[in-house]
Amino acid sequence: KGMNQQEQLINGMLNKENLLQILRTSSVFMDTDGGPRIKVVCRYQQFRAARKICDRLRNGKNQAEKSGVVWHTQGSGKSLTIVLVARMLRASQDLNDFKIVLVNDRIDLEDQLSKTATLIGGRVNIIENTSDLRQQLSTDSSDINMVMTHKFQQREESLSLKVAEALGTYQTMPSGKPFGMVNDSERIILMIDEAHRTQGSDLGDNIFEAFPNAVRIAFTGTPLISERHGEKKTHKRFGQYIDTYRLMDAVSDGATLQILYEGKTADAALYDKHGFETAFEDLFKDRNEEELLAIKKKYGATGDILEAEQRIKAIAVDLVDHYINHILPNGFKAQVVCHSKLAAQRYQTAIEEALLARLEKARAAAKPDLELIRKIAFLKAAVVISGDGTNEAAYITTARRQAKEWNAVDNFCRPFDLDDPDKEYTGIAFLIVCDMLLTGFDAPIEQVMYIDKKIREHTLLQAIARTNRVKKGKKRGYVVDYIGLANHLTEALTLYAATDEQEELAAGLKSITSEVPVLEERYQRLLQLFAENKVKLVAEFVQGKLPDVEADAAVVHAAVNLLKDEKIRADFEVYLKKFLMSMDIILPHQAAHPYRVPARRFGYILRVAKERYKDTSLSLGDAGQKVKDLINDHLISLGINPMVPPVELLADDFIENLHKHAGGNAEAKASEMEHAIRKHCTVHHDEDPAFYKSLSEKVENLIDKYQDQWELLADELEKLRAEAIKGRQSGEDGMSKEATTFFAHIAGEAFADGKVPEEAKAKMKELMEAIVDTLQDSIGSIDFWTNADKQKKTRSEIKTALTLTGIKELKQNRERVAVEIMKLAKNRHDELLKGSTK
Incomplete structure (x- = not known):
């Protein structure tokens, strides 16, 4: 209490007990996809939850007191939390005898969790079938096992496909026999990922039956908590909440992004509204059952309308325009969620047609944007749907075959690569789904989800969370609603956000224009920075209201002079980046238009300061592409190339550029x-x-x-x-240039005030010449600076020379002085060899 965030971090993380445990169990090395190996350290909520679970295992008096639910929101790293629990168990003397069983319900999650589980250390047993399950999990060994939920089912009689479809069930009839007990030990811990999905079903009952005395830990971002779930509520199945980390916790921490919501009713999205005057989408928001039946009677079944080609084509045009204007400039991608497999196939056709129309429009422009044309021509839409068995429709088979040939999911997750002809399918910008990939799908490159399907509660919240993953350059996630989910969204937020967060979340998800007050606040903070430091007329300058160029120049000069102070310059950069981040979220919406000129002019001040103070850290690198284009186009119109770094002191055109930048100002x-x-x-x-x-x-x-x-x-x-x-042109006091360089540096390192006593100067000069000779003899070998043994030998010779020279200061500091000599030698490698006469 009363601590700032830095103090909280220091006191929490650097507490001796916590730090040792973080180093021992909660720091792991992880291989990134196609990238370097990285070291991952736990987030605080992961460490906190893992510790709480271990504490419950130690202190709980019975199964109920040891079990419970970890409610951590989507994208907060639940899989890694499971790994940390396992590592803590293995590292503790009193808990390392637990048999660990990791349970998940989807193949893609099994792949994800199995990769993460390797971080536990040691062997992880993958249970392949029900017989393996009974055999491997019945032992008392304290091993680590991974099993999919469907292995806990028993099926006997096969049904025909038509009968199975009529019953809406699997082709194999469930067994009438109980699953039976596999292991009744109390030293088993079941850790169930995404536990809300199947744990209220027969499969969940079978798991409990198989391990009647096991500790049950449920991990979920969206537990079943509404009244309609009754006894299947997650906390009633597993016990009380062990740890919670909700939506706004993750947003506030920067672990996930805030999601902006944009509702598109029929009026906004459809151009030809003749057949849809009743705005069918609205029925999902506020129509009662009687009205719903009347509408269905008049217009046909819901599915007929949601699959109507005319409607889908109209939405596709709006959707593609939104994507190209808002999402494509920053290189991110989109998921399209539709009502059915037929609708998915029709959306693919409609999106491809809309892309082609937009491409032709771009080519026909008075001043064609060649880069935009190139990007649009590269874009593709892919459908990812499940099969329908042996008698599936031809369009489903075609879509599935194409998705496989394109490696659609993997290429969707990769950044666009327009330059490599072998990577044309990274152009998949739209992933079209109806049921698949709505949950458990991690694609940070996805920034927007276009929804044309009625979904609710935990499924809705999990679906929109696909857009909230953090990625460089991604400021927000977006949900664009073509079916009228606003009421369901409010309902979901009411369930899954804390009471005091609901209003904040609802406001954040209301509209893209909700970012406008944030933009205005950040704009005023920039103006305030200059006003509180007595720089006048900045508001008038950035709004373009000053009477002439001379008045503009005077304000720029005063503003840039203020930025000579590094602290103020750093504040200006931070405030400007936040302002531009809000700009990028809103652009190209008209709500951003009043801020376009200020953005350009603040960007100009940044560029002048960067040149004046030769501060290469000042950049628009973190700004979105839409904002970069806005500012860079302005700079180019002023004859400034934003891609050229500040002119260096030794450049031939330094003086010429100096006069140009100064504009006559001394x-x-x-x-x-x-x-x-x-x-x-x-x-x-x-x-x-x-x-x-x-x-x-x-x-x-x-x-x-x-x-x-x-x-x-x-x-x-x-x-x-x-x-x-x-630079240094020659030696001094009879020494060579290289010996003089080493003499001057070591004098500053070893002697008080950097002054060598008169009685030691002659010996010091002689020593430096000898050391330069030693270095010139040694460092010329090809691998000297990568060969530790050769470096050690040379450093040892230097230390011996320092010891034998008879100069007290050099003898006392020989270790540090030898290191400094080697560092200087490495930095002067070429100069040393150039000066060698050998």
């Missing part, structure tokens, strides 16, 4: 020259530390000497630039 010229020299000294410091430290001190002295005399300061700094360009 203070601006002196300031840019000063920061160019400072940056040059920083970049090259390690090549000759003593020389560049001296150069930096000369800059400070000139600034102190010529305060407010900008013309004189600029002239003196230009002379200093000439000295910086030349």
Whole structure:
């Protein structure tokens, strides 16, 4: 209480007991898809939940007290939490005898969980069938096992396909026999992933029957909690909540993204509304049963309307326009959720036609955007649906075959690669589904879900959570609703958000324009930064209201001068990035239009500051592509290439650019020259530390000497630039250039005030010449800087020389001085070899 976030992190994570356990059980190495191996450290809610589970196992008096539910929202890392529990159990002396059984209900989740489970360490047994289940899980061994839920079913008689379809059940008739007990040990822990989906069914009962005394831990992001679920509510099946981490917890932590909701009724989405004047989508929001029956009688079954080609074509046009305008610029992708397999196939055709029409429109523009044309031409739509058995319709077979040939799901998850002809299917921008991939599908590249299917409660919340995964450049997830799910969304949020979060969530999911007040607040914070530091007329400048160019230039000069302070410059960058993030979320919506000119002009101030202070950290790198294009087009119109880095001090055109940037302002010229020299000294410091430290001190002295005399300061700094360009030209006091460089650096490292006593100077000079000879003899071998043994031998020779020279300071500091000599030698590798006469 009373601590800021940094203090909480320090006190929580660096507590001795916690830190040791994090290092021992909660830090793992993980291979990324096609990338480097990374070290993953637990999030606080993962560590907290795992610890609580272990505590319950130790302190619970019976099965009920040990069991429970971990309610962690979608995308918060439940699979890794399961791994951490297993690692903690294995590392503890009193709990390492537990048999661990990991249960999941889908093949894709089994693949995901099995990859994660390898992080536990040791062998993980994969249960392949029911007989293996009975054999392997009946033992007392404290092993780790993974099993899919459907292995806990027994089926006997086969039904014909037609009979099975008529009954709406599987082709194999369920057995009338109980599943039976497999293992009655109390030292078994069942950890069930996505436990809300099957644990209220016969399969769930069979699992409990198989392990009657086992500890049951349910992991879910959307537990069954509404009254209609009755005794199947997740907490009634498994016990009280062990740990909760809800929607807004994850959003606030940055573990997941906030989702913005945009409702598209028939009026907004359909162009030809003749056949749909009643706005059929609205029936899902507020029609009662009597009205629903009347509408069905007049217009046909719901499925007929939701599969109507005219309606789907109209929505597809709107959907493609939305995608190209809002999502494509930042390189993200879309999922389309529709009513049926037939609707999915029709959506694919309609989206392909809409893409072609948009492509022709782009080509016919007065000034064609060639990059946009190239991107649209690359886009594809794929259908992913399940099969219907041996008598499935031809369009289903075709769609399934195409999805397999395109490797649709994997290529959808990959970024667009327009340059590699072998990766044309990374152009899959639209993944069209009806039931598959609504849950348990992790694709951070998906930013928007277009919904044209009636779904509710936990299924709805799980579906829209596909868009909330974090990925670089992705600021928000989007849900675009073509069927009228607003009431169901409110219902879902009421169930799965804490009471005090419901209003906040509902507002965040209400409309894209809900970001406008955030944008305005961030805009005002930028203006406030300058106002509170006495820089006037910034609001007038960014709004383009000043009378002339001279007035604009005066404000830019004052603003950039303020940014000389590194703290204020860092604040400006942070505030601007947040402002631009909100801009990118709203663009190209008209609500962003009043902020377009301010965005361009703040971007211009950033660019001038970047050039003036040679600060390459100032960039629009984190801004979305829509905002980058907005600002960069403005800079290009002013003759500034945003892709060119600040002009370096040694560049041939430095002086020419200096005069252009300064615009006749002597203070601006002196300031840019000063920061160019400072940056040059920083970049090259390690090549000759003593020389560049001296150069930096000369800059400070000139600034102190010529305060407010900008013309004189600029002239003196230009002379200093000439000295910086030349660098150290020759040796001093009879030493070679290389020996002088090492002498000056080691003097600063080993002697008080960097001054070598007169009586030691001769020995020191002789020593440095000898060390340079040793280095020139050693470092020329091809693998010297990658061969630890060779480096160790040379460093040992240097330490011996330092010890035998008779100079007390060098002998006392020989370890550190030897290391500094080796570091300098590596940085001056080419210069040393160039100066060698051997």
